[in-house]
Amino acid sequence: MADSTLAAIAPTVTPLKMVVGKSDTKPTWCPGCGDYGVIASLEMALKKLQLPPEQVVIVSGIGCSSNLPQFLNAYGFHGIHGRSLPVAEGIRWANHDLHVVVTGGDGDGFGIGAGHFVHAMRRNVKLTYIVMDNQIYGLTTGQASPTSMMGHKTKSTPEGVIENPIDPIALALAAGATYVARGFSGDVKHMAELVANGLQHRGFAFIDALSPCVTYNKLNTFDWFRQRIYKLESAGHDPKDIGQAYARSLEWGEKIPIGLFYRAERPTYEELEEVLAAGPLAHQSTGLLGKERLLEEFR
Amino acid sequence: MKEISVRAGGQAGDGIASVGDTIAKSFSRMGLHVFGLNSYQSVIRGGHVWFQARAGAERFYSQGDGCDVLYALDLQTAEVHLPTLRDGGVVIYDPEKFQIDPSKIPVGVSALEVPTLALARKHTPQSILQNAAGVGACAYLAGIPLPLLHEAISDSFGKKKGEVVDWNLACAADGYAHAQSKRPPHPHAVALAGPPKMLMTGNQAIALGAAAAGLKFLAQYPMTPASTIMHWLAAHSMETGVVVKQAEDELAAIHMAIGASYGGVRAMTATSGGGFSLMVEALGMAGMCEIPLVVVESQRSGPSTGLPTKTEQGDLALMLGAGQGEFPRAILAPSSPAEAYRAAVQAFALAENWQTPVLLASDLYLSESSATVELAEIDFKVPIPSLRLEPGNGNGHSGEYLRYRYTESGVSPRSLPGQRGLQWTAASDEHDEKGHLISDVKSGIPHWVAERKRMMDKRMHKLEGLAREAEPPVQEGPAQADLTIVTWGSTIGPVRDAMKILAAKGRKVNLVHFPTVYPVHHERTMALLGAARRTLLIEANFSGQFGRLLRTETGLHLTDRLLKYDGEPFYPMEIVGRALELLDGR
Ligand SMILES: Cc1ncc(C[n+]2csc(CCOP(=O)(O)OP(=O)(O)O)c2C)c(N)n1
Ligand code: SF4
Numbered sequence: 106m107a108d109s110t111l112a113a114i115a116p117t118v119t120p121l122k123m124v125v126g127k128s129d130t131k132p133t134w135c136p137g138c139g140d141y142g143v144i145a146s147l148e149m150a151l152k153k154l155q156l157p158p159e160q161v162v163i164v165s166g167i168g169c170s171s172n173l174p175q176f177l178n179a180y181g182f183h184g185i186h187g188r189s190l191p192v193a194e195g196i197r198w199a200n201h202d203l204h205v206v207v208t209g210g211d212g213d214g215f216g217i218g219a220g221h222f223v224h225a226m227r228r229n230v231k232l233t234y235i236v237m238d239n240q241i242y243g244l245t246t247g248q249a250s251p252t253s254m255m256g257h258k259t260k261s262t263p264e265g266v267i268e269n270p271i272d273p274i275a276l277a278l279a280a281g282a283t284y285v286a287r288g289f290s291g292d293v294k295h296m297a298e299l300v301a302n303g304l305q306h307r308g309f310a311f312i313d314a315l316s317p318c319v320t321y322n323k324l325n326t327f328d329w330f331r332q333r334i335y336k337l338e339s340a341g342h343d344p345k346d347i348g349q350a351y352a353r354s355l356e357w358g359e360k361i362p363i364g365l366f367y368r369a370e371r372p373t374y375e376e377l378e379e380v381l382a383a384g385p386l387a388h389q390s391t392g393l394l395g396k397e398r399l400l401e402e403f404r
Numbered sequence: 405m406k407e408i409s410v411r412a413g414g415q416a417g418d419g420i421a422s423v424g425d426t427i428a429k430s431f432s433r434m435g436l437h438v439f440g441l442n443s444y445q446s447v448i449r450g451g452h453v454w455f456q457a458r459a460g461a462e463r464f465y466s467q468g469d470g471c472d473v474l475y476a477l478d479l480q481t482a483e484v485h486l487p488t489l490r491d492g493g494v495v496i497y498d499p500e501k502f503q504i505d506p507s508k509i510p511v512g513v514s515a516l517e518v519p520t521l522a523l524a525r526k527h528t529p530q531s532i533l534q535n536a537a538g539v540g541a542c543a544y545l546a547g548i549p550l551p552l553l554h555e556a557i558s559d560s561f562g563k564k565k566g567e568v569v570d571w572n573l574a575c576a577a578d579g580y581a582h583a584q585s586k587r588p589p590h591p592h593a594v595a596l597a598g599p600p601k602m603l604m605t606g607n608q609a610i611a612l613g614a615a616a617a618g619l620k621f622l623a624q625y626p627m628t629p630a631s632t633i634m635h636w637l638a639a640h641s642m643e644t645g646v647v648v649k650q651a652e653d654e655l656a657a658i659h660m661a662i663g664a665s666y667g668g669v670r671a672m673t674a675t676s677g678g679g680f681s682l683m684v685e686a687l688g689m690a691g692m693c694e695i696p697l698v699v700v701e702s703q704r705s706g707p708s709t710g711l712p713t714k715t716e717q718g719d720l721a722l723m724l725g726a727g728q729g730e731f732p733r734a735i736l737a738p739s740s741p742a743e744a745y746r747a748a749v750q751a752f753a754l755a756e757n758w759q760t761p762v763l764l765a766s767d768l769y770l771s772e773s774s775a776t777v778e779l780a781e782i783d784f785k786v787p788i789p790s791l792r793l794e795p796g797n798g799n800g801h802s803g804e805y806l807r808y809r810y811t812e813s814g815v816s817p818r819s820l821p822g823q824r825g826l827q828w829t830a831a832s833d834e835h836d837e838k839g840h841l842i843s844d845v846k847s848g849i850p851h852w853v854a855e856r857k858r859m860m861d862k863r864m865h866k867l868e869g870l871a872r873e874a875e876p877p878v879q880e881g882p883a884q885a886d887l888t889i890v891t892w893g894s895t896i897g898p899v900r901d902a903m904k905i906l907a908a909k910g911r912k913v914n915l916v917h918f919p920t921v922y923p924v925h926h927e928r929t930m931a932l933l934g935a936a937r938r939t940l941l942i943e944a945n946f947s948g949q950f951g952r953l954l955r956t957e958t959g960l961h962l963t964d965r966l967l968k969y970d971g972e973p974f975y976p977m978e979i980v981g982r983a984l985e986l987l988d989g990r
Contacts, residue, residue, distance in 0.1 A: 133844055159824045164663070167832070174829050175841060180821040181829025182666060183841075184659070185689050191623075191656040195663020195671065196821065198621060198647055203667070203821050224652040380647045387668035387820065389645055391618035393784040399612070399643060400782065403602035404433070 125151035125158045128178040139316030139327070140170050142290030143237050146314075147206065148177065149293065150301035161204045164193040166218060168210035169244045170237035170316070187217030190225045193232050200387040201375045204304060207234040212242045215251040215271045226280040228374040229308035235300065236273065236311075237290075239318035240325050247321030257324055273313045274354035274366055278347060284310035285350065285367040289334055290317065291327050292363070299365065308373045315363070330361065337364030344368045407460025408592040409468060410542050413485055414477025417449040419535050422560060423475070424455025426539055428603055430548045430556045431459035432776050435598030440774035441467040441973070446628075446712045452480050459546070461597045464904075465740060465897035467773070469977045472590050473545045475538045478502065489513045492591050496541050496583075498534065516541065516586060523578045527571040536572040540579025547593030550580050602777050606770035606894075607632040609741035609777070610674075610700055613748025615644040618788040619698075620669035623649040623660035628712050629768040630674040630702040654679035658686040658699065665695050666830060668791070668820040670752055674700035677719045678709065684726040687761050691731025693830040694808065694818070694863070696755035696762075698748075703767040705971040714971030715768035717893055717944040723763050724922060724953065732758065732814075732866040734874055735922040737765040739896035742781040744770065747919065749786045754874060756789050758866045759815055765921060767944070769973045770894035794819045794826055806837040810858065814865035834859060867923050874920035876928040881907070881914030887987055888936040890962055892918045892950050895942055895974055902979035913983055921950065924957040933960055940986055942966045942979060 125148065134140050151161060161179035165171035167186035174181030180203075184192050193207045214222050214236045225232065241259060242248040248261035252273065256265040277285045284306040288296030296314060303310030315334075317327050340362070343349055350367035375381050383389055393399065412423045421442065428440040436459040444453040458468050470490045476482040479502040482495060486504075489495065491512040497504060498520040509515060518541045524533035536557070543553040554573050561569045604612075611633050614622075624634040638648040651657035657673045664671040675683065680701045690697040703719045705711035723735050734754050738747035747764055755762040794805060794817040807828040809816040816837075819826035833843035834856055842859075846852040881903055891899050896917045906913045916932045918924070933939065933954075941951045941962040946969045951962045966982040968974055 130840055157824070158827050159822055162667075162821045163829075172841075172844075175831070178827055180827045181831075182663070182693075183829055183831040183833065184662075184693075185685055185832050188655060188659045188686065191651065191659035192663035192666070194649075194656075195621065195623065195660035195665075196667040197663075198649070198660070199664040199667025199669045199671070200820075200822060220652055221656055224656070378647060380641055380645060383645075386620050386647060386664075387822075389620065391620060391645075391670065392786070392788050393612070393616040393644065395784075396643060397784060399640060400602060400779075403604045403608070403777075404600050 123158055124155050125161055125177055125179050128176055130175045132176045133172065134169060135320045137319040138169070139239060139290035139318065140173065140237050142293050143235060143296065143314045143316050144173055144176060146288065146293045146296035146300055147208070147235065149297035150304060153297070153301050154304055156204055160202070161206065162196055163206045163208060164189045164196065165207065166209045166213040167244070168213045170208060170210040171213055173208045187213050188221065189213065190218060190221040190232070190234070194225060194230050197230055197232060197375060198378070198381070198386060200385045201231070201381060202385050205232050206304070207232055209236060210243065211236055211238040211240060211252045212250045215273060219251070223276070223280045226277055226282040226309050226311065229281070229283055229371050230374045231308055233300065233303045233310045234312065235314050237314050237316040238273065239316050239322055241318050241322040243318045243321055254324065272354060272357070275351060277311045278350055278354060278367055282311050282367070283308040283369045283371050286311070286365045287313040287315065287363045289315045289330055289363050291331060295336070295363070302365070306368070308371060333359065333361040334363050335360055337362045337366065406592060406594060407458065407462070407464070408473070408546050408590060408594050409456055409458040409471040410473040410475070410546050411454060411456040411471040411485060412475040412477070412538070412542070413452065413454030413481030415450050416445065416447050416453050418477050419532055420453050420455050420477070423535050423539055424457060426553070426556050426560055427542060427546070427548070428457040428774060429559070430543060430553050431457055431594070432603040433552055433556065433600040434548065434594065434596050435601060436460060436594055436776070437463050437601070438603055438774070438776045439464060439467050440603070442772055444713050452484065454481065454485065459594055461594070465900040466976060467973065468901060469975050472592050473542055475542050477538070483508070486510060486513070494545055494590060496538060516545070516583060518579055518582055520579065523575055523582070527575060533571055533575050536575035537579030537582070540576035541583040543576070544580045544583040545590045545593065547589055547595055550577060553580070602779065602782065603774050604741050604777060605632065605772055605774045606741050606744045606766055607702070607772065608636050609744040609782070610748045610764065610766065611636040612782060613745035614672055614698065614752065615646055616784050616786050617749040617752035618670040619646055619672055619752065621647050621649070621661065621664040621671040622673065623651045623657040624674050625651050625654045625657050625679055627676045627679045629704055629771040630676050630679070630700060632772070633674045633700060654682040655686065658683040662686060662690050662695055662697055665697055668822070670696070670756070672698040672700065674702065676702050676704050677706050677722065680719065680722065680726070688727030688729060688731055689832045690761045691727065691733065691863070692832050694759040695830065696759050698751045698755050698762050698764060700764045700766060702771040703765065705969070711971045713768070715894070715944060715973055716969060716971065717767055717895065718946070718949070718969065720765070720921065720945070720949040720953070723765060730864060732760045732864055732870060733763060733922070734870045734920060735763045735765055736874070736919060737893035737921045738919065739770065739894050739917070741775050742777045743919070745777070745782055750875065753787065753789050754870060756791060757815070757873065758870050759792070759818065760866055765893055767894050791820070792817050793823070804838070807839045808835065808837045808859065808862070810837060810862055813869050814862045815869070871923040871925055874923070876920070876925040877916055877918045877932055879914060879916050879932050882912055883914070885912045885914035886937055887913045887983055888933065888939045889913060889915045889942060889983070890917070890933065890939055891915070891942040892921050895944055898974035898976050899942060899979055901976040902983065905976060905980050906983055911983070911987055918950070922953065924953065926958060929954070929958050929960070938964070938986060940964045940966060940983060942974070944968050944974065
């Protein structure tokens with residue numbers, strides 16, 4: 106039987122068309138957590154693009170931030186720690202009609218999942234990846250993360266961190282990402298703009314979302330960021346220029362840039378995978394009936 | 405029984421695999437049953453590799469014992485393999501390359517000198533052409549007609565034409581003629597037996613079976629002996645409609661497959677023990693989120709990197725226990741390419757019907773050996789169970805959609821992204837019928853404590869269904885026997901051949917094997933083994949892992965064992981020897 110997966114679906118009553126909004130599960134984050142700003146900006150971006158919830162899948166790993174998919178009414182996949190990206194890639198390749206958003210923490214994405222991060226970017230899979238970067242491990246109650254700054258005293262580094270932090274922006278540029286941005290949870294509208302543009306980007310869109318952990322990170326607080334951030338778009342930055350993007354990515358300290366660092370045009374993995382030219386995989390026929398000539402090589 | 409085994413050996417890089425392929429293919433095109441064994445090392449150049457093609461008119465299931473024609477490309481091959489030549493055997497070699505000490509040649513075995521290098525030099529100074537002359541001599545001794553050999557050689561070059569192909573054909577003819585001028589064919593030389601048969605490896609059969617069963621997405625990371633599944637599907641991606649992704653590691657491979665399955669396509673990953681060890685956490689996620697998934701675990705000798713090119717059935721305990729906590733799974737273990745094709749089809753049906761991971765256990769011996777299959781055994785007309793999707797808008801009491809609704813069977817209709825109004829979030833955390841987490845603010849609260857138990861029961865209940873639907877244990881041979889051999893997976897092959905030898909000796913021996921290693925079909929196992937007079941457990945591992953599983957599941961303790969963990973496959977005579985020891989009370 107050569108059935109097509111989705112042809113089998115015949116809803117008896119079609120519910121009204123909706124746009125993505127909140128689910129009936131309330132966020133469980135600490136009051137004041139930066140992640141509230143991130144989910145607000147994501148919701149705003151999805152609404153702006155009028156995306157129906159059944160066409161959106163939000164994928165995450167494990168961490169405070171990774172709880173996000175539970176709180177919106179789209180499809181969701183709240184998987185295991187560090188593995189959100191490969192799950193999201195699989196979903197995209199199964200059905201590239203879908204908008205796939207990936208959310209998670211800096212530990213999830215740059216620590217345990219760092220390998221997947223680099224490879225997803227070089228592939229230019231069309232995904233919107235938002236990392237809620239709080240420079241700490243929240244859910245496990247405050248250990249150092251790959252973006253914790255030198256000297257930062259945490260539960261696992263009582264004398265201060267003694268290794269250099271990862272620079273997610275520079276890493277993304279080096280890995281060949283085609284949309285590299287940084288937002289700040291304290292400026293929801295600005296971040297929503299970055300996310301909305303990321304959702305429309307042809308390929309992998311990475312948004313490093315500065316999202317303070319008010320409970321475990323007493324160093325990189327909302328105030329700390331407010332004193333330092335500035336917007337690239339008001340500083341004459343040209344996001345088409347990778348040299349400028351690299352230079353700006355190195356700024357971290359007195360001044361911290363937010364906005365779009367880099368954007369490039371490149372075909373997506375899905376566009377280059379020949380089998381997908383025939384349409385989303387989930388809509389293609391299955392089985393080998395009628396393809397008996399495949400057996401010729403064995404004779 | 406008229407059958408012949410041709411063995412060729414040399415160094416890696418000598419082209420032994422293509423020598424073997426040509427001979428094996430010629431045999432299968434003669435309508436003979438063939439078993440091709442490829443023995444190689446974890447080096448790209450040098451070392452010692454060999455290939456054996458066994459061919460005969462009667463069906464057999466292993467490489468058998470010993471060989472009849474040995475083509476030695478180097479002295480080491482002659483030294484290692486001369487003792488395996490049976491009475492009437494012939495060793496082919498080129499005296500220009502090395503000499504064989506006549507005292508090393510066993511009684512009843514003769515040598516045939518073939519000037520392979522000289523014959524090759526007529527065309528080119530490239531020494532690789534010498535193999536064609538050697539193959540020609542082998543073919544003559546084995547009874548392969550020259551035109552048939554020529555066809556096999558041309559086909560091995562694909563669409564390529566030109567002088568290299570012509571040289572090979574001419575050189576093979578010269579080798580053939582040279583042998584013919586020196587001696588008659590081997591007394592066991594085979595003859596045409598019928599229409600051509602198909603020859604394929606276990607991995608090719610798995611790939612075909614998966615594609616026939618609806619596979620649309622394979623993600624894999626290279627690892628011997630699973631890699632050729634990816635190679636075959638990648639080479640046939642457009643024809644089969646399967647997207648093949650080489651992932652950055654096995655962690656990514658299994659997660660991509662899980663994502664694709666969640667997205668609505670039948671998905672698979674394949675690996676060996678090392679890669680499977682990395683997949684363990686994800687396997688549990690598929691179980692927890694109730695996502696259909698097929699994982700091929702082609703075992704090789706462990707522990708750790710072990711013997712990467714040698715076989716073993718040492719990962720059963722790993723497959724049984726992989727993943728924290730408990731979740732339902734099935735493990736299928738075919739023993740031949742034909743069975744592997746069927747097992748792949750079954751694996752997809754079980755995974756889909758029970759929304760849980762299904763493991764297909766292979767090993768190097770099955771994955772990389774080739775054997776003939778009948779057309780009827782590779783029938784593309786296989787059932788592809790449709791995805792169990794929620795047909796309406798909701799199924800809950802107030803019209804909402806409950807992804808994990810409690811049902812009689814434990815299986816709840818799922819929905820795919822794209823289905824309007826049926827959104828849900830798959831969660832690796834414990835969840836309620838809706839899929840909402842009960843792991844954070846609800847955990848430990850009495851109502852949710854009860855809910856957790858109910859959800860575990862729902863999932864684990866699927867094991868009963870799996871046991872019902874999966875293939876039960878099988879008995880082969882006489883119903884009443886003095887000895888019952890118990891085994892699983894690829895070891896079944898050599899056991900079947902050993903049983904034939906034992907039957908010919910008038911011994912009453914039968915075999916009980918387990919196409920489904922897990923869950924164990926309790927009733928049928930007890931019916932087959934409960935009253936067995938005497939049993940012999942045979943496995944390719946150190947501790948008798950399947951025996952341990954049987955004991956845990958049924959209380960049956962099989963104390964007489966034949967366990968092998970030297971990396972080599974079982975040979976029928978080893979099994980015959982152990983069986984006779986037990987039968988004769990030695
Ligand atoms: C394989 C594995 N290792 C460790 C953990 C424990 N763990 C849960 S969340 C987490 C890190 C959380 O930090 P981050 O990803 O930055 O997210 P945040 O909580 O800060 O949002 C860890 C180590 C786990 N769940 N799985
Ligand atoms: S611990 Fe930190 S990251 Fe987690 S919810 Fe609280 S504030 Fe947010």
